[in-house]
Amino acid sequence: MTFIKITEQASLYNNLEDKPISEILTDINNEDKKVALAVEMAIPQIEKLVSQIVPRMQQGGRIFYLGAGTSGRLGVLDASEIPPTFGMPDTLVIGLIAGGEKALRNPVEKAEDNMTAGWEELEAHNVNSKDTVIGIAASGTTPYVIGALREARKKGILTASISSNPDSPIAQEAEIAIEMIVGPEYVTGSSRMKSGTGQKMILNMITTSVMIKLGRVKGNRMVNMQLSNAKLVDRGTRMIVDELGLEYTQAERLLLLHGSVKKAIETYKKENKT
DSSP: OOOOOGGGSOOSOOOGGGSOHHHHHHHHHHHHHHHHHHHHHTHHHHHHHHHHHHHHHHTTOOEEEEESHHHHHHHHHHHHHHHHHHOOOTTSEEEEETTOGGGGTSOOTTGGGOTTHHHHHHHHTTOOTTOEEEEEOSSSOOHHHHHHHHHHHHTTOEEEEEESSTTOHHHHHOSEEEEOOOOSOSSTTOTTTHHHHHHHHHHHHHHHHHHHHTTOOBTTBOTTOOOOSHHHHHHHHHHHHHHHOOOHHHHHHHHHHHSSHHHHHHHHHHHTOO
16 A cells, blocks of 8 residues: 555645635634544544553553654653653653754754664663553654664564554554544644644543553542642642542641642541541
8 A cells, every 4th residue: 555645745725825814723723623533533542552551551661752843742741741740750651852852942953864763762761561662753754763663562562653644654663553644734744733733632642541540540630740839739729628528728738748639638538537
């Protein structure tokens, strides 16, 4: 089957510079409406991936994201949100981007074209068979990602890919291929738009569902979140008020003493058994 890059096909819109702002915004919004439907079609593959990640992480495994450009930045972003949201160490979900830290803000010339760099970076983290390696590339053709997935799979490591083109090269290298076909971008080839939005949605789905299954959420609440600002202390305090029926000041004192909603509630219930 011939590999077709839908991500490089011409936009469905033309003469963008001649359009009024309201029409540009409406057109972009109409294209964005297609993203959630494309992600929905990939839920079976996402579910398959999550169901295999959870037992690995229960045994000490980690998630590694690899990508270049927008894809790499989104992987780093999702990884960086796990500690404050779920109170997990920053060593459990790790984002790697072609070109390293500099590439988060500035393009690094030809970094994504290095076929061996991704695997070398994984080796530096002592990647092993309990881990999961997820390659992200809208085009599905990024050498940095392809090389890493290929070597990881050879070593018996669970691999997955997230791309916006069907039957892409990274899908061929991955055990689980998540394909989110959002169609041509509003600005031709600008995969920071629909493809980027869909990637963020999928990464949210993966890590949120994993963290729920690892017990980092109770009911529908972030009971393990880091108390890094006044807003989060207030949120946590109100959770304790709702759960235990305490006065606000007592709940806040309990929260700050134990450092998390979960520990505060568990300790209070243990100490006040009837």
